[in-house]
Amino acid sequence: MQEKLNLDNYKQAIADLYTGRSQTYDKTRDNDDWHWQIANRLVEYGQVGLGQNVLDIATGTGHCAIASAQLVGSEGKVIGIDISSGMIAQARQKAANLNLSNVEFQLADGEKLNFPANSFDRIFCSSAFIWMSDLISALSLWRKLLKPGGILGIHAFAETAFVGGVVTQKIAEKYGISFLMSKPTGTIEKCQNLLQQAKFESIEIKVEQEDSSYISLEKAKRMWAGSEHPAPGQYPSPLSQLSSEQLAQAKAEFDAELEALQTEQGIWNDITTYYVYGQKPCVS
Template sequence: MRDETEDSSDYKGLTADYFDRRSETYDQDAIHPKLASIVIKHARLEPGLSVLDIGTGTGRIALHASKLIGNEGSVVAIDLSSEMLTQAHFKAGMQSLTNIQFIQGDAEIIELEDASFDRVLCSSAFVLLSNPLRALKTWNKWLKPGGIVAFDAPGEPFGINSIIAEIASSHGIFLPYSTAANTPEKCGKLLESSGFDALEISEELLQEHEMHLDDALAVWAKSIVHPAWHKLAQLPAKRLEGIRMEFEAKVKAAAADGTVMSRIAMNVATGRKQGCVQ
């Protein structure tokens, strides 16, 4: 969870700019399609449902959900990035999908009607929320009786990024990748505290492979520009350089025969709105 004292508009602008830049290559990532499929499976979609997709990006969840719920159902898909939504619009048009409404905006402050959705889904965006618990409470209000929420969050381990997060925490800097919902217990507590009964919380190992040492070291430069690492990137240059050097030393120490094992795990949590008889 991000520090609430940080300027929200600056952070949201940074996030939108980052994903604008990534829009044309975002679908080349191997992890996000796997996550979207898992979240869709956990969401228990049926024809005729109304679905809200938070942080839709290039529309993976929205497009998949659109086909499963059919023309009698509807999807509202929200994202901060106009360029990501351009990609989503294009894909929806190419597939002749007409039951999706794309909205550019901030899902944490947008006003939507209470009890208007059967499902609220969030894939690959949960750690970008300013306040995950507050967001879940809002999503609960937007759900109809018996409605279901499904979201994913980085688990343990989370590849080479876990090394960065571990070092950061030793310096008193707690990043959302390692604090928001990195264990099933945290996911369960978030669901319960926001008015949901947990239906399923699964730990998914999405990737396990050996990385060449140079590739593992290059993770630093890729991660430090991601909005979820904003608190680390804001540090004074000298302090940040010291943390980077610690990171390099740990990665090199973990290397065997010039390679480092990287395992990426995700938690996928599904909850049903409390107080509903099924």
């Protein structure tokens, strides 16, 4: 099993970010189960059945993989892959603690997978799709790995989601800087188009907003992207173009914009979430 990947600078920065977060990843939000809940819903709506083979791409600490392993039974098999060795170590530990023998975790790039074509009944990618460098190529590769009739389930956020990201984009634009963030998957139409371009059929998209809530001003201010933090689909971070003086000025403008959004209840943080499913045609 490969335990060292040759990653480009963009992917190495992502792997380092998540390895750094891996010990606390399952408890980083106010709601401790936040990522787990999304992954669990992605698997639930994906109708995983007994005896199926499931691939969880960018598995992180193994949320989709472990949820799937509990559904496929001893005849089924689940593989979780990720570029972060720290996240893979956490996932392996969790599966061992649960005595799951039908799931394994591998260090691998979701855009360079060597599994045989037609291997999986289900492929999931939760909270990670926008990190892929080439979304259409990634989807096409995943379609190839699905069995005919197999289903891909990806989770994405609307471009209106996360007040900190939306305000960061707005401020960055004043400096002539464009962030991608959730824009590539940011609407139902964009998700639909991506899967259509990758030749999926029977595309279904569920939209949920129940994780949206008011948050404190302090929490919103912590959502500033900063210049060091990797940005989905962009390397280096767009903010690294700014001088330190411009960065300080932009952060001050970000804080002021958030202060203007504050209400008695706090700041509204939209978390519109898409659960996107597509089927590999039975006859190609």
